[in-house]
Amino acid sequence: MQAMPKWADAVLIPLISILLAFFFSGLTILAIGKDPVVAIQTMVQGAFGSTNGLGYTLYYTTNFIFTGLAIAVAYHARLFNIGGEGQVMLGGLGVALVCLAIDWPHWTLALPAAMVGGAVFGAAWSFIPAYLQAKRGSHIVITTMMFNFIASAFVGYILLNYLKVPGSMSTESAGFSAGAHLPTFHEMLAPFGINFNKNAPANISFLIALLAAFGFWVLIWKTRLGYEIRSFGESESAAKYAGINPVRITVIAMMISGALCGLMAINNVMGEAERLIDNAPEGAGFIGIAVALMGRNHPVGIVLAALLFGFLYQGGAELTFWEAIPRELIIVIQGLVIMFTGALDNMVRAPLEKLFLTPRKNKKGA
C-alpha cells in the first residue's frame, strides 16, 4: 500500500484546503462589494492583534478543543457523535448546579467539583444513546442528534422552572458566587507582569483543555483501553475475535466523549457567563465535528483546528462589528472552511497523492 509522506497528510492537505476556503471566502466578500484584503486584515487584527481579541479567540478555542476531542474519542471507535451540543448543554447544567449548590470559598475547590459535575452530566447524557447503540443497534447518529433536541428542551425546562430568578425575563440562572469565579488570563498573567485585557473571557479552562488534549493522546495511544477503542473502530469483528466486548467499548467511548463535552461547560458557563443561560453551547458541539475532522482525530491537529475556528469566530465578530459584513456571511466563511477541510478532503488529496506517488512509480519502473 503506497501512501503519501506523513507530513503531507497532516500539514499540506489541511493547509491547501484552508487556502482554498479562504480564496472562495474572498470571492464571496468581493461579490458583496467589500475588499477581501481589508476583511482578512480585520479578522487577523481582531483575533490576534490585541489581548482583548486574543482573549476571545482563545475562549472560543477552548470550547472547540473540548468538543473536538470529544468527537474524536468517539470517532476512534467509529462512533459518530452528533450529540456534542446536547452533551455540552447537560454539562452546563451540571456545572451550574455544582456552582449554585454551595457558596464556594475558592475556585480551586469549585473548579474540580464543577469539572466532575459537567463531566458526569455530559457522560450520563451520552450513555443513553451509547447503550441503545450497543444493545439495540439504534443508530448512534440518529439517537445523538435527537438527544440534542431533548437536551435543549430539558435544560430549558429546568432553567425556567427551577433555576430562573423569579420575575426575570431572561432564561438564565442566578449568577454564580464570587468563589466560583475562574481566574481569567488577566488575573493569571498579572503576577508575571503581563497585562492581558481584563475583559477578555479566556480563562484557566484553556490550560485544562490542553491537559485534556494530552490526556487524550495518552488514553488513545498509550493505554489498553485506547488500544481497544482503536481496534474496535478499525474492525468490530476482529475486535470481537480478540475478546474485546463491543458493548463495553461503545458505552465507554461514548461516555468519555460525553464527559469531554460536559467539561466544556467550565469554560462557557463557569468561566465566561458565570451563570447558566439558555442555549449556552451556541453550536460548539457541532463545530467540534469539523474540528475533529480537520484535526485528523489527533490532539495536536485538534488544538490547531480549534485555534483556527476560534480565529474564525472572533475574527468573524470583528468583521460584523467594523466592516458591516452581515453575520450570515461569517457563517458562509465558516461553512466554506468546514466544506473544504472536511467534506472535500478528497478533492485536494487525490491530486496530491498522484503528485507524490507518480515519481515513485517511475522509479520502480526504471
Next chain:
Amino acid sequence: MTLMKSFLGAAATLAITAGGAIADPAIIYDLGGKFDKSFNEAAYNGAERWAAETGGTYRDVELSSDAQREQALRRFAESGYNPIVMAGFSFATSLEAVAADFPDTKFAIIDMVVDAPNVQSVVYSEHEGSYLVGVAAAYAAKGDTVSFIGGMDIPLISKFACGYAQGFKSVKPEGTVIVNMTGTTPAAWNDPVKGGELTRAQKSQGSEVVFAAAGGTGLGVLQTAADEDMLAIGVDSNQNYLQPGKVLTSMVKRVDNAVFQAFSQGTDLEPGFNVMGLANGGVSAAMDEFNAPLITEEMKMALAETEAKIISGEIVVHDYMSDSACPAY
C-alpha cells in the same frame, strides 16, 4: 439601494473613525437579527429615520452569539460611540457590567430596566396597547371567543396576553380568551409552522380573532389566519400589510421612536425611566388602508373612547408584570 446606503454609511463612519473624534450613536440588535419584520426591524427603522432626517451616521451590529453582547458593548464604548442603544431585554446583565466601566457613555436599553446613572431604560406599556386591540377584537368577533398566541413563555408576553384579555372582556365579560404560548425557549420566537398549527387549533375551538405576540412565529399565525378565514392582530411593527384585509390591526410598539429619540438626544440622553405608553404614542393600534375595511364606525368610536379613558386614567389596565397574575383569565 439600501445596500448601497449602508455601504456609504459604513464608508462614512470609517472615514470619521479615522478622523479620531466621534460621537456617533450605535445600535445593537438582538439575536433575532435586524430584518425580523418585528421588534428589531422597528429599531432599525428608527435608526434609519434618524439617519435620513439628520444626515448623521450610526453603527449597528447583529450579534451571532451571547458572548458577543458584552463584547460588542465594550468595543463600541471604547471606540467612542455614544449613545449606544440595545434592542432587547437580554442585554441587561452585560450592560450592568459595561455601564459602570464607561461612566461617560450613555446607554439606552429597550424593554428592560437597568439601574445605572448613565442608562436610560425604555419600557413600554404593552398592556395598554394590548387592551386596545382586545377591544377591537371583541367588536370584530361575532361570537364570544378570541385567542392569543405568544412566543416564548415569559412575563413580558403574559403582559400582552393579559392586557388583551382585559380589553376583550371589557366588551364581552362572559367571553373566552384562549391563550397559547409557542414554547419555552428562544426558538419559540421563530417557529412560524408551530404558530400556524396553534392558530388552527384555536380556530377549531371557536376563535375568530387571534393576536400574535410572537416575533417571527407571528408571521405563520398571520398567514394561517388568512388561510383559515380568521382575523389576526399583528405586533411590534405595523404588520397590517402582510395579509391585507385579514389583519384586523397591529399592536404597534414604537420601538423606532425610542431609538429615534435616543439617537436625537445624542450624548444628552436622559438617564432613568422612559415609559412609552398610549399617552406619548409609545404603543398604539395601527390603522391604515390595509385594515380600513375591517374597522367599523362602532369599533372606531369604542377604540377612541377606550384610548381616551386609559390616557386619562379612568381605565387602569392591570400590568401582569407587577404581580405575575392576571385578573382576566
